[in-house]
Structure formats: structure tokens, C-alpha cells
Amino acid sequence: MTVLDKLSSQQAIELEEKHGAHNYHPLPVVLSRGEGVYVWDAEGKKYYDFLSAYSAVNQGHCHPKIVDAMTHQAKTLSLTSRAFYNDMLGKYEKFATELFGFDKLLPMNTGAEAVETALKIARKWAYEVKGIKENKAEIIVCENNFHGRTTTIISFSNDPVARKNFGPYTKGFIKIEYDNLQELQETLESSNNIAAFLVEPIQGEAGVFVPSEGYLAAAKKMCEDHNVLFIADEVQTGIARTGRLLATCGNCTCEDKNCSGTPEVKPDILILGKALSGGAYPVSAVLANNPIMNVIAPGNHGSTFGGNPIAAAVAIAALQVVADENLADNADKLGIIFREELTKFCKNNHLVESVRGKGLLNAILINDSEDSSTAWDICMKLRDNGLLAKPTHGNIIRFAPPLVMTEEQLRDCISIITKTISEFK
Numbered sequence: 001m002t003v004l005d006k007l008s009s010q011q012a013i014e015l016e017e018k019h020g021a022h023n024y025h026p027l028p029v030v031l032s033r034g035e036g037v038y039v040w041d042a043e044g045k046k047y048y049d050f051l052s053a054y055s056a057v058n059q060g061h062c063h064p065k066i067v068d069a070m071t072h073q074a075k076t077l078s079l080t081s082r083a084f085y086n087d088m089l090g091k092y093e094k095f096a097t098e099l100f101g102f103d104k105l106l107p108m109n110t111g112a113e114a115v116e117t118a119l120k121i122a123r124k125w126a127y128e129v130k131g132i133k134e135n136k137a138e139i140i141v142c143e144n145n146f147h148g149r150t151t152t153i154i155s156f157s158n159d160p161v162a163r164k165n166f167g168p169y170t171k172g173f174i175k176i177e178y179d180n181l182q183e184l185q186e187t188l189e190s191s192n193n194i195a196a197f198l199v200e201p202i203q204g205e206a207g208v209f210v211p212s213e214g215y216l217a218a219a220k221k222m223c224e225d226h227n228v229l230f231i232a233d234e235v236q237t238g239i240a241r242t243g244r245l246l247a248t249c250g251n252c253t254c255e256d257k258n259c260s261g262t263p264e265v266k267p268d269i270l271i272l273g274k275a276l277s278g279g280a281y282p283v284s285a286v287l288a289n290n291p292i293m294n295v296i297a298p299g300n301h302g303s304t305f306g307g308n309p310i311a312a313a314v315a316i317a318a319l320q321v322v323a324d325e326n327l328a329d330n331a332d333k334l335g336i337i338f339r340e341e342l343t344k345f346c347k348n349n350h351l352v353e354s355v356r357g358k359g360l361l362n363a364i365l366i367n368d369s370e371d372s373s374t375a376w377d378i379c380m381k382l383r384d385n386g387l388l389a390k391p392t393h394g395n396i397i398r399f400a401p402p403l404v405m406t407e408e409q410l411r412d413c414i415s416i417i418t419k420t421i422s423e424f425k
């Protein structure tokens, strides 16, 4: 067997079963090619991708401009480590900090690493700037959060599957209810040792929970009043997914399409990943202003691959595509159509209870118990009918297509979804 040998779907699945750790439970479909909003399986069947690799492929599969930037850089210089400078990283840092409106960027590779980075920065800031006594800093997080799977991050998860038998757990986290301002206020008042509040603008993995209007702005204000850092994990919601470049832009009315002006909620620390590379390469980042980021000194933090020239070139291209193709506006427009059509559909269909979301990050709630297989079975039928989606938690199906989708394609997808569910037994 060589890397060029063609495998059937069945063979590919058997190989993973036998030789790979079973840390995922994929929908049984084996993809071998992607372009724009489409993917093809090993037998050549075409599907709409309605997951976008958990919102990493916002710019569509194999976007030619991103692939060009990546292949050009791969042939020129791929990795230097940060032991030496490279001539791409600074360019990327200038581009991204100007776009998002922060002084500095710290480059990492994966979302979980970027979250870890943000937590380390917040703790160091707490000791060196805020003046909390060493080892006393606490960070507020939300119930049902998803921030990745490292040992520290699962320490403050409340998903038993992610947590059980991975202890002992990292200390220093206080969990409060999501979208509950009163509990946030009480927690902020309960202690002088609070460094930061870490929050997802929309809880994606938990099932696309959109907080109440004004929640993020009010939470940010409370944090400010208590000299506590507001950390937004926009790994899934960022990069145009929710109809704005960032979900924390909320309802800002600035004219700038890229919204680098005056967002409604400007986090103290912004965490990005996934679509920061358009899915071409693992690229993540933490952004903050000087008074926060300058607590980091040589040796405090790093990664061999973080900030490598390929990642830098890919990220610039990926962000440029989002702006050039107005992907935030497109996500906003198509999201409205999607929710309108599915809301209409829900009224006459007993299987779908509701639809919710923002931009093109949406979910439907299936009218069945959380441990039923109904959502999974519907996803299997959607697969048969040429559309790929996956349940998040039990009875919730997330719908997050690439943002390069056209209205015609979206309407085609809506008809596949409604027809599949109508015929479902």
C-alpha cells in the first residue's frame, strides 16, 4: 500500500478502526476531495458540507487563494522555529492586529493551545499587574463550555465524557451558569482574586446556545468594573461565522465590513483558531493590547510550530478572502433565510422543536430525548441525500456550511433538510 493507492470507503474505515485510537465516532462517510461547499467520498458521491470541520472551513474547501499562499510558502520556507526570525510572521502579526484592533498577537497552532495561552497570560497579568497573591488567581468559566481537550481545559469542563478519569484536575476555576449576569456579578463580588472571565460568545459545542441580547456587553462592563479580564473564545464563532468578523461585534453599526472599528464588546483577550487558516493548516492566535500581552517575556511560552512562515502566509490569505468575498455579510444574509425557512418548517413538523443560531452557525433541536438516536439517524439520512451534518449533544443537530455558499445552494440544502426530516420515520 502506498499513499497514492485508492481506498474504498469500507477499506478506509477498517484501517482507522484497526490502527487508530478510537477518540472520535465519525459519521460513516469517507471523504477524499473537497471544493468550495462540496465534498466527495471515496466512491465519488458528492455532498454539501454542512459542518465545515467545526467552522474551520468558513472560506470553503481548498480555496485557491489560500492553497496558493500555502504552496508558495511551503516551497520557499516552511519552519525556522522562533529561535530565529522569519520574514512572514511580522507581516502577519501587523495584518491581523490591525484587522482586529489589538496591539499584539501571540501565534499558536490549535484552538486548545490558544485557550491555554490566554489562561497563562491572564494569570501572569493577575500577579504582575493586578497584584493578586501568587497562586491565588481564579478564572470564571461557564457551565457547558467547550474550550478544547487539554488537561487544564477539561478540568473546568462539565462534560463527563471529556473529564472522567483524567484527574487530578487543575485548580483555579469557578464555574457559573452561561447567560446569567446576576451570577457573574455575585461571583465577581465574592472574591478579590479573580483574574478573568472566559466565555464563548455563542456556545457552539453545547448546541449553539445564543445568549440574551446584551449579555456580552453587560458581562464585559461588569468585568471592567472589577478589573477582571474579559476573554472571548472566538475559535468557533470568529472569522465571519456568525455574520460579523467577530461574534463579539454584536450589533455594532460601524460601516466597516471588517468591523475593526468600535465593536460593541471589545474583549481584553481574543482567542482565534479554526477558520483563521480557512482549514488549510492548524493556525490559532491570542490577541491583546500591550498592558496585558507585555507580561509575556522570552521563555514564558512558545511552540515550535507557532508562528511558522506557512501558518503566517495561510492566515493572511484566509483573512483576506473573508474580506474580499464579503463572507460576514453573506453569512448574515443566508443565516436569516435559513432560520426563517426552518422556523416555518418547524410549525408543521413534530420532529423539529426549534431552530436557533446566528449567521451560519445554527442548530435544530430534535423533539426526542437527549439519549435517543434520532438526531444521529436523521444525519445518516441527510448523508444518503447528499448533505453532511452531525449531532452536537444528543438531540441537537448543528448546521454550519462554508460561508462561500450561494443563496441558490442554501435553498437547495434547505429543501434536502426539510424533505429528509418530513420523510423520516
Ligand SMILES: *Cc1c(COP(=O)(O)O)cnc(C)c1O
Binding pocket: 054, 109, 110, 111, 112, 113, 115, 146, 147, 148, 149, 200, 204, 205, 233, 234, 235, 236, 237, 273, 274
Ligand atoms: C474547537 C474549539 C476549541 C478547540 O480548538 P482545537 O483546535 O480543536 O484545539 C476551543 N474553543 C472553541 C470555542 C472551539 O469551538
